[in-house]
Amino acid sequence: MKILHVCESIIGGTGSYLAELIPHQVAAYGRENVQLLVPETHFDFIDPAIRECGAQILTFKRPTRLLGSFLLVQRYLQAVSTFQPDVVHAHSSVAGIIVRVLGLRRNYRIVFCPHGWSVDMQGARYVRGFAEMMERKLGNAADSIIVISKHEYRRAMELGLSPDKVTLVESGIDRNVPPVPSAEWKDDRIRLLYAGRFDYQKGVDILLKAVEGLGNRFSVRLVGGFAVSEENMPETLPDHIAQLGWMDRDGVYAQMKACDVLVVPSRWEGFGLVAIEAMRMQKPVVAAAVGGLVEILGNGKYGMLVPSEDPDALRDCLASLTRETLEEFGEIGRKRFLACYTSDRMVRQIDDVYVSILPSRLPEPQPV
Structure with missing residues (x-):
C-alpha cells in the first residue's frame, strides 16, 4: 500500500499525530511507500520519529498562507503523478479542501481528517459560514472521514455527513513515557x-x-x-x-x-x-x-x-x-x-479504515 499524507501545516497536534502514525506505516508498508507533504518552512518542526523512520518527505513553499495554498496545489499534483498513491490522507481544513476538490477524477482513495472542524472556529460569521458550506459540499468527496473525538463525530452528523463515510478513531500516543530527563525547574511555587x-x-x-x-x-x-x-x-x-x-x-x-x-x-x-x-x-x-x-x-x-x-x-x-x-x-x-488513549489502538483502527476503502487486491499490513 502506498500512502501520501498531505498537510498545509504540521505544527502542533497534527505533527504529534503523524509522529505516532507514520513510523508504524513505514514499518508495515516499507519506507518507499509512505510520503509526507509539508510546508518547506515547517521542515524543522517535523518530529524526529518521522525523519528517522525513513518516510519520504516532500515540501512546498509557503511564503504566506494564501500563496502557499496555490503552491500546495501544484506540488500535490506533482506528487500524485509521480508517486501514484493508493491512499491520500489529508490533514486539517485547507489540505482537506484541496485534496477533495482535486480528487474528482482519480484512481486513488481519499481519507480526510479535520483535526478540529473549521466550522467550530470562532471569528467572523462569514468565515464559519463558508467553512460550513464547503464541508457540506465536499462531504461525499472523500472515501472516508476520520474524526478524532466524539465531539468531532457529533459535528459531522450535524453537518449532514453520511454515517457510512465517518469513522471515529480517537487519537492516541505511545503508552511508554518518553525517556528524556526532566527539565531544570526548581521552585517552591x-x-x-x-x-x-x-x-x-x-x-x-x-x-x-x-x-x-x-x-x-x-x-x-x-x-x-x-x-x-x-x-x-x-x-x-x-x-x-x-x-x-x-x-x-x-x-x-x-x-x-x-x-x-x-x-x-x-x-x-x-x-x-x-x-x-x-x-x-x-x-x-x-x-x-x-x-x-x-x-x-x-x-x-x-x-x-x-x-x-x-x-x-x-x-x-x-x-x-x-x-x-x-x-x-x-x-x-x-x-x-x-x-x-494509546497509539497501538489508534494505528490499528486507521489501518482498518484504509483496508475498508481499498480494492481487495491490496494486502493488509503486516504485524510489527
Whole structure:
C-alpha cells in the first residue's frame, strides 16, 4: 500500500499525530511507500520519529498562507503523478479542501481528517459560514472521514455527513513515557505549564489574564509560538512567567516532566492531544470545557474543567489547587490515558479504515 499524507501545516497536534502514525506505516508498508507533504518552512518542526523512520518527505513553499495554498496545489499534483498513491490522507481544513476538490477524477482513495472542524472556529460569521458550506459540499468527496473525538463525530452528523463515510478513531500516543530527563525547574511555587501554539484558538491570552498577580503562588512557563496568526503578546511578562519559545517534542516532554500541572485554555479544540501527553506522565490537567477536552477529562472526572474564555473562572480554579488535588488528578489521569488513549489502538483502527476503502487486491499490513 502506498500512502501520501498531505498537510498545509504540521505544527502542533497534527505533527504529534503523524509522529505516532507514520513510523508504524513505514514499518508495515516499507519506507518507499509512505510520503509526507509539508510546508518547506515547517521542515524543522517535523518530529524526529518521522525523519528517522525513513518516510519520504516532500515540501512546498509557503511564503504566506494564501500563496502557499496555490503552491500546495501544484506540488500535490506533482506528487500524485509521480508517486501514484493508493491512499491520500489529508490533514486539517485547507489540505482537506484541496485534496477533495482535486480528487474528482482519480484512481486513488481519499481519507480526510479535520483535526478540529473549521466550522467550530470562532471569528467572523462569514468565515464559519463558508467553512460550513464547503464541508457540506465536499462531504461525499472523500472515501472516508476520520474524526478524532466524539465531539468531532457529533459535528459531522450535524453537518449532514453520511454515517457510512465517518469513522471515529480517537487519537492516541505511545503508552511508554518518553525517556528524556526532566527539565531544570526548581521552585517552591506550583509549576504551571502551557505548551502549544500562541494563536487565538489556543487561548494563551486567557491564561495570562488568569495568572496576573499570582506570582506568589505560581511559576509559569509558556512553550510554543505563533503558527497561524500573530496575536498580540505583551512586550514584557511578569517575573513569574517565562516564555521559552518553540521546542521539539523531547523538549516539551522535559518541561512536562518538571511541571506540577498543565493548563489547556483553548477557545475551541477538536481533541487536545497535549492533554493526554500530560496524563501519560501522570500530570494533572486544567482545561477549558470545549470539544474533545471535555471527553478526555470525562466532564471533570479525570481532570479539572473551566468554562471557555473565562479568565476569572480559570483563575479561581488555579487558586484552589493543592498538592493533594494535583496528586489525585495525576493518578486518575494516568489510568484514564492507559484505558483509552494509546497509539497501538489508534494505528490499528486507521489501518482498518484504509483496508475498508481499498480494492481487495491490496494486502493488509503486516504485524510489527
